[in-house]
Amino acid sequence: MELRNVKTFIKVAELDSFSNAGRSLGYAQSTVTLQMKQLEEEMGVPLFERKGRKIRLSQKGYEFLVYANELVKCEAEAIQSISHEDKPAGELQIGILESLSVSEYTNMFKEYMKAYPQVILIVKIATTLELMEMLEKGMLDIIILLDRKVFNSNWEVPFERKEKIVFFCSPQHPMADRQVTLRELSKEKFLLTEKGCNYRQVFEEILAEQRLEVKYGLDIGSTNTIIDYVKDELGISLLPEFNLKRDLQKHAISEILVNDCNIVLYIQVILNRHRWVSPSMKAFLSIFSNYF
Incomplete structure (x- = not known):
């Protein structure tokens, strides 16, 4: 089994397209096909379901994706181990989550990129369920959630902190x-994050x-659109306190104190305890600790 084919398979699974995967990897579509x-012949099962020009992973394809990611991780681990290279490198x-990506944690990504320019940092924004699924499949190294406490015996949670969810409005409200x-609050018009968002669900x-x-x-x-619309008096909302600190301090928005509704979630940094923790991951966790 050629590792090159495995890497192409992972990219096809990510993009749901042979042609897009080819463009991303610099291959012709015929090469990807x-x-x-070759990979399907080696496995002896179809890895994709094909409907016209559309493709998606078959059930066996999803199962193989977990192993495919492990193979690529093992390659990286072997190269660094044999070469005695303990400096962060690679991807x-x-x-x-979106709400975390537009907070103070963006500075953390900048700091990491400046400290380790040789690392290719790939940041994926998704919902809690999507992120947990990608971590399970080996598609992500680390996930950062804001949710109720999550538990999985395969996971390690090196950082965890309570975060308050705040109801807010314009100062004129x-x-x-x-x-x-x-x-009383329920009679107001709400501007909310999309359905399925953790604090909206709570x-x-x-x-x-x-x-x-x-x-x-x-x-x-x-998140930023919601804050702007609340400032323009188009409704009220609720968001994590870290998204609102600056505007609350400037009195651009005002908090609504709700006597009988207190929502507290947890920022959780999660990785798979059974997978190799690369130098790049260790360096990221070290920088993250400065923001906790």
Whole structure:
């Protein structure tokens, strides 16, 4: 089994396209097609489901993807081990939530890139479930979540910290800096992150427990857009406190104090305890510790 073919398979799985994978790797589409055919012949099973021009991984393809990522990781580990090279190098794949990616942690990525220019830093933004799935499949080295505490016997959590979720509005809003009940709050128009977002999900569960509903004025995956729209008095919202600190200090927005709704989640840095921790990963965790 050629490792080159395995690497191509991983790229095809990521992009769901032979042609896009070819462009990304600098191969002709015919080369990618041939490599995947060779791989399927070696495995003795179809790794892809083909419907017209569209492709996606078969069940066996998903199973092989886990091993494919392990093979590539093992290659990198062997090269660094044999060469006695303990300096960070190669690729480092980090998965992070959108709300974290537009916070103070962006400075952490800049610091890492300046300190280790020889490392190719790949940052993927996705939901909690998507990030956990990619970590399980070996597609990511480290994930950074903001959620309720998660547990998996295969995972190691070197960093964990509580984070408050804050309700906020424009300074001109009648609820600015006031104490209100959840029932009062539920009558307002909400601008929220997309459905499936962890703190939105917790909020909706609390509403359901009290048999309450809210009116949605916006459903969007951009934290910064929500903050801007709240400033323009288009509605109220809730976001992690770290996303709001600067605007709260400038009095560009105001906190709403909700007596009967306290949402606390956890920033969690997670890696797979059964996988090799590369020098690039160790260096990243060291820099991350300065932000915790």
